[in-house]
Amino acid sequence: MGRQSQLTLTDVCKQIVDCEHKTAPTQGQGYPSIRTPNIGRGRLILDGVNRVSEDTYRAWTRRAVPRAGDLVLAREAPVGNVAIIPEGLQVCLGQRTVLLRPDPLVINPAYLAYLLLGDEIQARFQGIAAGATVPHLNVDDIRSHVLPPLPPRKAQDAVASILSAYDDLIENNERRIRILEELARRLYREWFVHFRFPGHERVKLVESAVGRVPEGWEVKRLGDLAEQVRDSVMPDGVPPDTPYFGLEHLPRRSITLGEWGAASAVQSTKLAFRKGDILFGKIRPYFHKVGVAPVDGLCSSDTIVIRSLRPDHFGLVLGCVSSDEFVAHATQTSQGTKMPRANWGVLTRYPLPLPPVRVLRQFSSFATDAVAMTQNLLFRNRNLRETRDLLLPKLVSGEVDVSALTIDR
Structure with a gap:
């Protein structure tokens, strides 16, 4: 491919705008404030994003209003991540970020994002930082910053289209995971909080120790249905590639655990768990870090490993411990001031209604299937990311020639 002479980022951008060097006041609703944790590899991560008011949005966009096709670059933690702003999303910059507005007459914005994520520029960024x-x-x-020589625009478009296709598939799978998780949450609330389970019309409510429950249901404690597993292991006593889940790998308000490290990267005593165990982040439980292990592995000792005592208890236990009410209870009963920790001994006494076997098995079957589907999607995404990341440096360096490809736009 014929390539242009070397250019800097200033040469290919209409604007490069720094963020405000102060923390934006946040609120529950409003415009997303993009901080470094929200900048992924090519795409924005909006789960748990901070929100700001209209007045704050205007104040934080006085230098430039971010728009579709602009890039947001992380200046710190992690240095060098880049994401493109999609159509229909209005955002402002959080701290430690920079807005890049590519000149579309010079460079394809998506190509620039992938170029900046390539091995060559990432290594340079890390060296400078x-x-x-x-x-x-x-x-x-x-x-x-000097860019590698740019290929012709047709080749830029081809590279951007190929890599964007992977990111589109990943994004679509993540959307499906969120839908499945929301269905599971709603079904748990319908059946076990509002008692609108199949056939509820024919079952009257009766008084119990925790209020009115359907006739024939029992009131149990969490400890009657699940146990804490404390299988202590030293990381050097397992294969080095054994999956390791630190609290940083547990997302907020999602039971799907798609990222993990390796045992070779950690020290000190950890806890072993099995695929299907529930991992509950006990430090600052209000962070709502609860998920189902997709593999066997090790986790931080600041995690409560929860295992249902019977397979048909799994759905009810998972629905309970991942619910807002249970997380609030874990927070209220946590011990410690600076680093409050949930206490399993206290949590075992949490009451929950146990339905007849038919209803219990019906819900557990749904929950098990939903978890299996989300985990299937997360493994698909891991494979897609791995393939994309292998292709990315080869495409942006020109090692893989795309000049003959015809891309529909």
Whole structure:
């Protein structure tokens, strides 16, 4: 492929705008404030994003209003991540971010995002950032950063289209995971909080120790249906590639655990768990980190490993411990001030209604199937990301020639 002479980021961008160097006041609803945790590899991560008011949005976009096709670059933690702003999304910049507005007459914006995520530029970013006390990129270094020679626009479009197709598939699978999780949450509430289970019309409510419950249901404690597993293991006593889940790998308000590390990267005593166990982050339980293990592995000792005592208890236990009410209870009963920790001994006494076997098995079957589907999707996404990340450096470097491809736009 014929390539242009070297250009800097300033040469290919209409604007490069730094963020406000202060924390934006947040609220429950409003415009997304994009901080470094919200900047993925090519796409924005909006789960748990901070929100700001109209007035804050205007104040934080006075230098430039981010728009579709702009890129957001993380200056710190993690240095160098880049995401493109999609159509229909209005955002403002959080701290430690920079807005890049590519000139579409010079470069395909998506191609620029993938170029910046390639091995060559990422290595340069890390080298520049490593020279600081706290690793970060200066805006001047970003503006003057020299890009590898650019291919013709047709090749840029082809590379962007190929890699975007992978990201579109990943995004679609993530959307399906969120839908499945929401269905499971709603079904749990319908059956076990509002008692609108199949056939509820023919069952009267009767008084119990915790209020009115359907006739024929029992009131149990969590400890009657599940146990804490404390199987302590040293990381050097297992194969080095054994999956390791730290609290940083547990997403908020999602039972699907799609990211993990390796045992070779950690030290000190950890807890072993089995596929299908429930991992509950006990430090600052209000972070709502509860998920189902997709593999056998190790986890932080700051995790409660929960295992249902019987297979048909799994759905009810999972629905309970991942519910807002249970997380609120774990928070209220946690111990410690600076680093409050949930206490399993207290949590075992949490009451929950146990239905007759037919209803219990029906719900557990649904929950088990939903978890299996979300885990199937998460493994698909891991494979898609791995393939995309293998292709990315080969495509942006020109090692894989795409000049002969015809891309429909």
